[in-house]
Amino acid sequence: MREYKMRRGEHLEDRIPDMETTIEEYFGSVTGTEEYKGSDLYVVGEPDNPVFERIVAGAVEYSGKKDKLAVEFEERPAEDVIAEGHVGAAEDAVNAKNEFLLEATARDAKSRRDSMKRSVEDDAETPDNV
Secondary structure, eight states: OEEEOOOTTOOHHHHOSOHHHHHHHHHOOOOEEEEETTEEEEEESSOSSTTEEEEEEEEEOOTTSOOEEEEEEEEOOHHHHHHTTOHHHHHHHHHHHHHHHHHHHSOOHHHHHHHHHHHHHHHHHSOSOO
16 A cells, blocks of 8 residues: 655645545446555445556545545556457556546656655665664
8 A cells, every 4th residue: 555645735635525536536436445544445346447456545544644645556467458458448547547646646656756765765764673
């Protein structure tokens, strides 16, 4: 599960007031919920795009901090998707993921990568079990 933070001064609930509806618009009908770090996330068990096997997404609430977007995209093996003749679906899947994350976080793919790199570098500087 990946967590994405919002840009400074922005909040997830302001960007996406109805998370369930937004997830359904991008990926298909929500089939249930799943608990993650004390928050209920939406599960799309049968996504519209054949590249995706399952999607879990939603807001993770932290006391005293801004909410973060948590997302897990489970994708089918590329060989299976190609064998079924859904070659164009891969590009659509990438676009859907990027557009959803951009709408939610106001960060494009490059700034999300840079942010992830910084958090990994910050974690590397923290000593283990000291």
